[in-house]
Amino acid sequence: MRRIACRQAVVFALLIGSAGTIHAQENTMRENPIFGQIFPQGEKLPEEFSAYFIGQAYRAPLVRDEALNCPVSNVTFSPGCRNNWHSHTGGQLLLVTAGRGYYQERGEPARLLLPGDVVEIAPDVEHWHGAAPDSWFAHLAVETNPQTNKNRWLEPVDDAQYAAATAGTEEFRSRMSRTALRNFDALLPACKSELEQSDPELAEIVGNFAFDEVLRYGELDERTRRMTLLASAIALQAEGVYRSLLDAALDGGVTPVEVKEILYQAVPYVGLARTFDFIGIANDVLRRRGVTLPLEGQSTVSPDDRFEKGLAVQRSIFGERIDRMHEEAPENQVHIQRYLSADCFGDYYTRGGLDVKTRELLTFSMLVSLGGCESQVKGHIQGNANVGNGKATLLAVVTQLLPYIGYPRTLNAIACLNEVIPE
Incomplete structure (x- = not known):
């Protein structure tokens, strides 16, 4: 997963570097709205190149300054379009940005390409690349060693070769909805x-x-579902999954403040040591997207009132039970109850950015994902019910987490749910 993440970072670095060109070519994008992507689609290939393609392809040069000596173009392929077998005397880099495609070197199996993939093509290696049969495809083509780099065009990739190269992956994809x-x-x-x-x-x-x-089960709205998945990934210590889910969450409307508050909410439940690396991942992703850090502060308490305000939030969620916990705690454990009120609830639950109802749902997601926390899971099931997250909502969350946490933790969570809120 780290390898893939590094590839995506390379692609994004180039995307940011070309931002000015993107704005300069907005008219081109508007004139060619065939395939939505981050870069302009450009014009149809001129005849000198299209003769070496089967199907329709488009090209948009992105780097205009010849002094940079780094030609970069966005190349877009319509479904089924591919270029001839060919080689480059100076090699080439392909940075995949959109859609689904294939790359194949002579004598090797074809490689499926998806956004984030990087293809390093050595000088004089014979190869072809293009779109999948049923998908548009786009990549940045970076000309390496441009002073001496020349294309050597060879025979077309005929229908039989193309079908054989894509058959394995496309066959299993045809069985996916x-x-x-x-x-x-x-x-x-x-x-x-x-x-x-x-x-x-x-x-x-x-x-x-x-x-x-x-995903067909339950009635969780998309933003809430994505936030609970982020919380679960932190508890599971699934860094690669978290990174992908974070990009999807931000694309789906989860705000940078909400992303940060999910992480803050994880600290008292998952622990700082387990949350720290995820804070770094989130910072990397947010900076890549142009977000200035640190974000605006969300704290609403001071050292003087954090205990009282935290205790008030606890009571609003759990009722009089909290007072009994303080009263009945052994003398040598009173400090833990005070920590819970002042730190867990005072420092975190009182923060802005997320309301208490959402924080309780995230806490439930993290506890279920951690496993071995059934006592705390039961307490927060009741807490969720008290703030308006009923059994149907909690069952929907557990169901969405099932593929990530597995059946044992899922069944344990449902057992707790049925005990606290019987059918």
């Missing part, structure tokens, strides 16, 4: 790319179950 394909691509593109190439049968099983069948 369109909903599964769309959601898998949106939520975990890096994992999907890896599984499609190494374990296509597992990709099919996971895709249809986790990204179609499970």
Whole structure:
């Protein structure tokens, strides 16, 4: 997963570097709205290049300053379009930005390409690349060693060769529902790319179950579902999954403040040591998106009133039970009850950015994902019910977490749910 994340970072660095060119070519994008993507689609290939393509392709030069000596173009392929076998005397880099495509070197199996993938093509290696049969595809083509780099065009990739090269992956994809394909691509593109190439049968099983069948259960709104998945990934210590889910969450309307508050909410439940690396991941992703850090502060308490305000929040969630916990605590454990009121609830639950109802749902998601916290899970099931997250909502959350946390933790959570809120 770290390898994929590094690839995505390379792509994004180039995207940021070309931002000025993107704005300069907005008219081109508007004139060619065929395939939505971050870069302009450009014009149809001129005849000198289109003669070496089967199907329709488009090109948009992105780097205009010849003094930089780094030609970069966005190349877009319509479904089924591919170029001839060819080689470059100076090599080439392909940075995949949109859609689904393939790359194949002579004598090697074809490689499925998805956004975030990087293809390093050595000088004089014969190869071809293009779109999948049923998908548009776009990549940045970076000319390496441009002073001496020349193309050597060879024979076309005929229909039989193309069908054979794409058959394995396309066959299993045909057994995945369109909903599964769309959601898998949106939520975990890096994992999907890896599984499609190494374990296509597992990709099919996971895709249809986790990204179609499970998503049909319950009535969680999309933003809430994505926030609970982020909270779960932190508790599971799933860094690669968290990174992909975070990009999807931000694209789906979760705000940077909400992203940060999910992390802050994780500190008292998952622990600082387990949350720290995820704070770093979130910072990287937010900075890549142009977000200035630190964000505006959300704290609403002071050292003088954090205990009282935290205790008030506890009482609003759990009722008189909190007073009994303070009264009945052994003398040598009173400090823990004060920590819970002042720190866990005073420092975190009183913060802005997320309301108490959402924080309780996130806490439930994290405790269920941690496992071995059934006593706390039961307490927060009651707390959720008290603030308006009923059994149907909690069951919907557990169901959405199932593919990520597995059946044992899911069944333990449901047992707690049925004990606290019987059918």
